[in-house]
Amino acid sequence: MNIPYRPIVLGLLGMVCSGIFLQRALAGGEHYFPPVTDPVVREECGSCHLAYAPSMLPASSWKRMMGELDKHFGTDASVAPATAERITGYLVENAADTGGQRYGGKLMRGVSLENPPLRITELPKWVREHNGISTRTWKRKDVRTKSNCLACHVDAERGYYDE
Ligand code: HEC
Ligand code: HEC
Structure with missing residues (x-):
């Protein structure tokens, strides 16, 4: 040249x-869910697992979860009241049926808002997207749990879930 x-x-x-x-x-929509940008939420909700994208659950789910942090999936994840208030505000503002609708709206199909789910991994659309994955894969040592998004979605921290 x-x-x-x-x-x-x-x-x-x-x-x-x-x-x-x-x-x-x-x-x-499908592949991009904006990651958590609030530093307090990142720190408090990203220490045990990926700080899940707020647009993956409806506001009522986040409110319910934040109201029972002392019994969070078998662990105590409670924080000071003022911190909880800030985190709840951020999650609710960016939830799948509020500010994050453009990204998480489709995930809400078939989801009951009266009995809001606490798990992304139980949403009908999530289950459908992951239908093809074998039991053996779920049991792999580097996966262990469905909640471990990062095991398969290496770009999840940046909001991408293309695989
Ligand atoms: C002390 C550790 C700990 C902290 C801190 C923590 N979590 Fe969790 N979280 C867990 C565990 C354990 C699970 C269950 C994981 C599993 O089933 O494998 C979980 C699961 C979840 C799930 C469900 C994931 C799924 O399967 O769809 C969400 C949503 C969640 N956490 C949100 C939060 C939010 C929001 C915060 C911050 C307020 C937070 N977590 C802080 C330990 C923690
Ligand atoms: C064992 C590996 C594995 C784990 C763990 C996993 N996923 Fe997936 N995920 C996949 C595969 C494989 C697909 C299908 C990709 C495709 O069809 O292009 C997928 C698809 C998706 C899609 C749809 C993307 C698209 O291309 O349409 C989203 C969103 C998603 N996963 C989110 C999550 C979230 C959130 C978690 C954690 C709570 C998670 N996944 C955990 C393997 C995994």
């Missing part, structure tokens, strides 16, 4: 790459 053309080629390549990235981000 002639040296003078190089910057042009590199520039074009850059445009193509950022185009792909933009498309991926704009695709929204």
